[in-house]
Amino acid sequence: MNVQMVDLKSQYEKIRDEINTGIQECIDNTAFINGPAVKEFQQDFEKYLNVKHVIPCANGTDALQIAMMALDLKPGDEIVCPAFTYVATAEVIGLLGLKPIMVDVDEQTFDIELEGLEKYLTPNTKAIVPVHLYGQGANMEKILEFAEKHNLFVIEDNAQAIGSDYTFTDGTVKKTGTIGHIGCTSFFPSKNLGCYGDGGALMTNDDDLASKIRMIANHGQEKKYYHKVLGCNSRLDTIQAAILKVKLKNLDQYSAARNKMAAYYDENLKDIAEIQIPERAKNATHVFHQYTLKVKNGKRDELQKYLAEKNIPSMVYYPLPLYKQEAFQQYVEENYSLPVTEKLCSEVISLPIHTEFNQEVSDYIISEIKNFFN
Numbered sequence: 001m002n003v004q005m006v007d008l009k010s011q012y013e014k015i016r017d018e019i020n021t022g023i024q025e026c027i028d029n030t031a032f033i034n035g036p037a038v039k040e041f042q043q044d045f046e047k048y049l050n051v052k053h054v055i056p057c058a059n060g061t062d063a064l065q066i067a068m069m070a071l072d073l074k075p076g077d078e079i080v081c082p083a084f085t086y087v088a089t090a091e092v093i094g095l096l097g098l099k100p101i102m103v104d105v106d107e108q109t110f111d112i113e114l115e116g117l118e119k120y121l122t123p124n125t126k127a128i129v130p131v132h133l134y135g136q137g138a139n140m141e142k143i144l145e146f147a148e149k150h151n152l153f154v155i156e157d158n159a160q161a162i163g164s165d166y167t168f169t170d171g172t173v174k175k176t177g178t179i180g181h182i183g184c185t186s187f188f189p190s191k192n193l194g195c196y197g198d199g200g201a202l203m204t205n206d207d208d209l210a211s212k213i214r215m216i217a218n219h220g221q222e223k224k225y226y227h228k229v230l231g232c233n234s235r236l237d238t239i240q241a242a243i244l245k246v247k248l249k250n251l252d253q254y255s256a257a258r259n260k261m262a263a264y265y266d267e268n269l270k271d272i273a274e275i276q277i278p279e280r281a282k283n284a285t286h287v288f289h290q291y292t293l294k295v296k297n298g299k300r301d302e303l304q305k306y307l308a309e310k311n312i313p314s315m316v317y318y319p320l321p322l323y324k325q326e327a328f329q330q331y332v333e334e335n336y337s338l339p340v341t342e343k344l345c346s347e348v349i350s351l352p353i354h355t356e357f358n359q360e361v362s363d364y365i366i367s368e369i370k371n372f373f374n
């Protein structure tokens with residue numbers, strides 16, 4: 001049996017003609033840089049997200065970096081982020097000469113833990129970066145309250161949760177990535193809205209921030225060859241935009257397919273005592289970028305090895321807390337330790353999930369997991 005973490009080939013087969021036409025158009029027009037598809041995708045995406053500004057860029061890491069550059073922070077300023085996330089979230093903070101304050105997460109939702117967070121704040125703390133990990137929105141209402149109280153910018157890392165809805169207590173529904181001051185996302189091929197190469201975008205409802213972001217992503221210029229600030233060169237390829245235009249139309253259907261696959265796993269794995277199926281947040285829908293189990297009794301690595309022997313791929317996102325990475329030693333005291341993050345690093349395992357549900361393959365994965373625990 002051929003089991004893959006993601007099945008982009010079968011997905012492509014269903015939209016092949018539309019995708020190929022879109023790519024061919026770019027080539028026919030030789031509109032490789034900032035061609036019409038970039039603006040069209042930007043507008044479609046603004047509409048889908050119900051956000052005032054989308055600024056496309058070269059990848060999700062650039063989006064985070066540009067967001068932080070737009071906040072006019074000074075060297076030594078501090079940004080709070082979870083310690084349990086992909087490296088990009090914290091890496092760009094350090095690259096800009098800022099200090100990442102890596103904090104613990106909630107064990108159920110993997111969401112930045114606000115309880116006790118005050119003790120990490122200093123007069124230099126300027127921003128907080130919630131990560132909507134695995135496809136489920138963080139508790140944005142609480143995070144906004146916290147940020148307002150402490151006068152912090154909120155930059156959402158929405159690379160894994162495009163399409164997720166967050167509902168506020170008053171009933172207002174917003175897409176993740178459009179709630180904080182700036183949202184960032186990635187169109188890496190395996191992300192929920194992925195292109196066929198690299199891509200990313202920033203989202204904001206703030207006109208001033210939007211102009212600044214646009215300027216920074218374009219060498220710090222508003223008028224060609226007149227550079228107001230130091231910027232970078234970060235653009236979304238026209239060909240990638242043409243692909244994203246097609247895939248955006250299918251995004252809700254893709255999220256539904258991922259949810260169907262997740263529900264099938266849930267139903268069949270929920271009674272295994274030694275694993276915890278993904279727990280749902282109260283206010284956010286899940287778009288299952290990853291389907292992540294927690295394995296008890298120290299059996300995670302054994303399970304992963306067993307599955308590999310059965311040709312079932314799985315991934316550990318993430319095996320090592322950021323503050324234990326060599327590159328981040330400069331930001332923490334010796335023996336810095338966060339209990340939940342460390343527990344999760346030893347317990348989590350992500351199973352294959354994508355938009356192309358296949359009953360036979362899913363049954364095979366489930367039966368081998370059951371065999372392992374029997």
Ligand SMILES: *Cc1c(COP(=O)(O)O)cnc(C)c1O
Nearest residue numbers: 059060061086088159160186188
């Ligand atoms: C993928 C990802 C990024 C970075 O996106 P790239 O496009 O690969 O640069 C940032 N944060 C998180 C949480 C991600 O999953």
